[in-house]
Amino acid sequence: xxIIPEKISTECEILRAERLRKTYTKGEREVPACxxxxxxxxxxxxxxxxxxxxCGKTTLLKCVCHLLKPTTGKVFINEKEIQGPxxxxxxxxxxxxRSLFPWRTVLKNVLFVLEKKxxxxxxxxxxxKSALASVYLSGFENHYPWELSGGMQQRVAIARAIAFNPAIxxxxxxxxxxxxxxxxxxxxxxxxxxxxxSQTILLVTHDIEEAIYLAxxxxxxxGRPSEIREEIKINLERPRNQLITKxxxxxxxxxxxxYTLIREESQKCDRASM
Amino acid sequence: MKRLxxxxxxxxxxxLLALIxxxxxxxxxGILYARYFPPFSTVVGAFWEGVRSGEILKHTAISISRAxxxxxxxxxxxxxLGTLTGTIRWLSDLLEITVECLRPMxxxxxxxxxxxxxxxxxxxxxSIITFGCTWPIFVNTYEGTKSIDTQWIDTARVYGATRxxxxxxxxxxxxxPYIVSGLRISLGTSIIIxxxxxxxxxxxxxxxxxxxxxxxxxxxxxYAGIVTxxxxxxxxxxxxxxxGDRFMAWHKGWTAKFV
Numbered sequence: 187x188x189i190i191p192e193k194i195s196t197e198c199e200i201l202r203a204e205r206l207r208k209t210y211t212k213g214e215r216e217v218p219a220c221x222x223x224x225x226x227x228x229x230x231x232x233x234x235x236x237x238x239x240x241c242g243k244t245t246l247l248k249c250v251c252h253l254l255k256p257t258t259g260k261v262f263i264n265e266k267e268i269q270g271p272x273x274x275x276x277x278x279x280x281x282x283x284r285s286l287f288p289w290r291t292v293l294k295n296v297l298f299v300l301e302k303k304x305x306x307x308x309x310x311x312x313x314x315k316s317a318l319a320s321v322y323l324s325g326f327e328n329h330y331p332w333e334l335s336g337g338m339q340q341r342v343a344i345a346r347a348i349a350f351n352p353a354i355x356x357x358x359x360x361x362x363x364x365x366x367x368x369x370x371x372x373x374x375x376x377x378x379x380x381x382x383x384s385q386t387i388l389l390v391t392h393d394i395e396e397a398i399y400l401a402x403x404x405x406x407x408x409g410r411p412s413e414i415r416e417e418i419k420i421n422l423e424r425p426r427n428q429l430i431t432k433x434x435x436x437x438x439x440x441x442x443x444x445y446t447l448i449r450e451e452s453q454k455c456d457r458a459s460m
Numbered sequence: 461m462k463r464l465x466x467x468x469x470x471x472x473x474x475x476l477l478a479l480i481x482x483x484x485x486x487x488x489x490g491i492l493y494a495r496y497f498p499p500f501s502t503v504v505g506a507f508w509e510g511v512r513s514g515e516i517l518k519h520t521a522i523s524i525s526r527a528x529x530x531x532x533x534x535x536x537x538x539x540x541l542g543t544l545t546g547t548i549r550w551l552s553d554l555l556e557i558t559v560e561c562l563r564p565m566x567x568x569x570x571x572x573x574x575x576x577x578x579x580x581x582x583x584x585x586x587s588i589i590t591f592g593c594t595w596p597i598f599v600n601t602y603e604g605t606k607s608i609d610t611q612w613i614d615t616a617r618v619y620g621a622t623r624x625x626x627x628x629x630x631x632x633x634x635x636x637p638y639i640v641s642g643l644r645i646s647l648g649t650s651i652i653i654x655x656x657x658x659x660x661x662x663x664x665x666x667x668x669x670x671x672x673x674x675x676x677x678x679x680x681x682x683y684a685g686i687v688t689x690x691x692x693x694x695x696x697x698x699x700x701x702x703x704g705d706r707f708m709a710w711h712k713g714w715t716a717k718f719v
Contacts, residue, residue, distance in 0.1 A: 253614050277618045284611040288714040289633045298629070299619040332714045350619055 200386050201354055202226040206249050206259035208242070218411035219245040223259070225405055225414060227354075227386055234397035235390045236444060237407030238452035243390045244280075246412065247358050250388070251277050263354070276352045280359040282339040286331040292318065292342050293327035299350040317349035318342075320382075321375055337368035341375070348379060357389040361396065370428050373400060377426065394448065398440045399426060406444055409451045416447060498680045503687060506680035516669070520688055523665040526582055527654040530589025534646055538594045539639060542601025547631060552602070563599070567592030568656050575661055585657045585665070592653045593646035597639070604638025605631050637711045640704055647700055651693045666692075 206223040209216045219242035227233050237243055248254040250261055252271050261268050263275065276299075279285040286295050296314040305313070318324060321341040331339050340360060347355055360376075361369045373396060380387055391397050397404050401420050408415040420440060422431055431437055480500050487494040498506075510516035545552040567588050578584040608631060616630045632639075658667025666689050673681040705712070 248614075251618060253617060271618050271620070273620050275618070277614075279611060279615065281611065284609050285615040287612065287615075287630070287633070289636070289710045298616075301629075302620050302625075330710055330713060346619075 198228045198230075199226050200229045200264060201250075201388070202262045202265075203250055204260045204262070206246065206256045206261070208245050208249050208254065209257045220249070220407075221411035221413050223412065223414055225417075227388060229353075230384050230386055232380055232387045232400055232402045233389070233405065234401035234403075235388070235405045235407060236392065236394055236397045236448065237412055238409050238448050239392050241407050241410050241412040241451075243392075243407065243412070244358050246407075247277060247356050247388070247390055251275050251356055253277070274352055275354040275356060276347050276350050277356040277358060278343050278347050278360050280362050282336070282343045282363065283332070286339060286342055286346075288330065288332055291328050291330055292323065292334070295331060295342055296346045296349050299346050313349050314345075317345040320348060320379060321345045335368075337364045337372060340364060340372060344372075344375065344379070348383060351383070352385065354386045354388065357387065359391055360389070362392070369396075374428065376400065377424075381425070394441055394444050395432065398422070398437060398444070399428075399431060404440075404444065406447050407451075409454055415451060418444065496679060498683060502680045503683040506678075507684035507687065510681060510684050516666075516684065516688055519664060519666045519669040519685070520692060523654050523658065523667065523689075524692065526585045526658075526665065527589060527650040529582070530586040530654070531593055531646060531650040533586065533590040534593035534597055534650075535643065537590070538597025538642065538646075539601050541594075542598045542639075542642075543605055543627070543632065543635070546602045546605025546635070547627070559598075563595045567653055568660075571657060571660055574657075580661050580663065585654055585662065588657050589650050589653045593650050596645040596649065597642040600638045600642025600645075601635060604635030607638070608634045637708060640708060644697070644700055644704070647696055648693065651689065651696065655689055 202224075203226070204224050206220060207218065208220050209218045211217075223246060225233075235243060235246070245254065249256040249259075252261065252268055263272055287298065290298065293311070293314055296317055297310055300310040300313060303310075315324070315327065318327060321344050323338065323341050323345060326334065326338070331342055334342070340363070344360070357376075361372050364372065376387070376389075377400065379385075389397075389400060398420055404418045404420055405414050406416045406418065407413070418440065422434060422437060483497075484500040486492040487497050487499045507516065541555075545555055570588055570591060574584045574587050578587060612630050612634060613626060616626055621629065654665065655667040655670075658665035659671045660667075662668045666685055670682055670685040670689075673679075673685060
């Protein structure tokens with residue numbers, strides 16, 4: 187294995203993506219989805235990626251966890267290059283209805299992720315139940331996912347990820363399919379979980395306010411093929427609050443700045459496709 | 461609405477009853493030729509006689525046993541082959557043309573070959589039942605495994621599922637509704653084929669019983685045999701649906717969401 191000396195000095199780095207590039211073959215042509223993306227994350231950091239719609243955000247996340255093999259580029263966890271989906275990492279999908287298993291009850295959906303772990307049956311059920319409790323779903327263990335509302339289903343998906351207890355949690359627009367009220371509730375739930383389980387979270391969204399509200403750092407992507415356009419440190423104090431944080435003058439400045447960037451990028455995209 | 465459905469069902473029961481009454485009356489008043497179409501009560505009498513002497517029960521047991529063995533073998537082959545071809549691309553490419561040539565073949569066309577191979581032993585009936593029942597199970601299993609949402613697979617993979625885990629915990633459960641509908645079609649097919657093969661070349665079983673009583677001009681007994689097969693088919697289908705409902709409760713609820 188190749189060791190890059192200057193990188194080792196950053197002790198708290200947990201994840202590093204190096205020059206990720208993914209192309210699809212469309213007939214004869216090679217269509218790039220993302221191009222030359224490099225970033226790193228520190229342990230316990232909350233990073234959001236925003237970008238214009240259709241800029242290959244989902245592809246990027248799938249490459250990071252190696253559900254898709256990147257065309258070129260590497261991903262390292264704790265300085266070790268990964269080959270397939272690593273057990274230190276999991277992904278929460280946007281479309282909960284297609285990621286929960288309809289033939290399993292809520293509890294059994296959560297237990298699914300514990301079946302590979304060396305635990306007794308009682309321990310598994312205990313972990314699953316406490317994960318469900320942390321997303322306020324106690325009492326729904328024996329329901330089927332399709333009996334619950336959209337927001338509750340996404341909570342099940344979150345509980346499942348918590349029970350798996352990965353060092354790094356990836357989220358692909360996890361709140362895009364729920365209504366606005368549920369959305370801000372879920373944002374706060376995620377922040378609570380993040381502060382109590384001290385995970386490292388990488389969340390992709392097209393919602394600028396959501397990105398600023400949640401993140402320590404925001405990466406702004408350019409249009410297709412996407413590259414990292416700018417990296418913005420969000421130095422807003424925690425714990426954050428849906429009202430107070432969003433009324434903060436710096437919050438509004440961040441929003442203004444990122445909004446401008448993204449609009450430039452999507453206009454560039456439109457011109458390119460004309 | 462519920463009340464109406466209930467009433468219509470009740471009416472359906474009366475319809476059956478009316479048909480049976482017609483069956484009783486028409487021959488009695490000479491509208492149908494009673495020698496060829498004996499009244500219902502005569503058929504019931506012949507049936508009861510056959511049950512008491514053990515004759516009908518013996519043949520029924522043999523037919524059910526043959527159908528069941530052929531059916532089980534078909535499940536084994538159909539589900540295994542369907543899952544494998546549904547998940548392994550090169551295997552489905554390899555087998556596709558052979559399968560498409562064999563599948564439309566009427567299974568009873570194979571009767572001579574089966575007799576050459578197995579004589580008139582049970583294996584003759586079983587091999588043809590298996591041939592006929594495998595296809596619906598195979599095709600449904602294949603379609604079921606093909607139609608699985610890739611996000612279920614992705615989800616299982618990010619939680620560390622191996623290939624075998626994917627098969628056991630995602631692909632088979634997700635394809636189960638399709639598999640079950642294949643099983644149901646084949647159950648009916650197995651009854652048809654066991655009857656036909658017994659009619660053609662067997663010395664036991666309900667199909668044989670029907671042909672034998674026909675040749676001996678024992679018309680009421682012949683009808684008793686025909687009715688018995690009908691009842692067996694109905695009973696097996698009912699058992700299947702009852703068991704299936706308990707098994708597939710999730711699927712009913714889940715699909716009801718989209719209707």
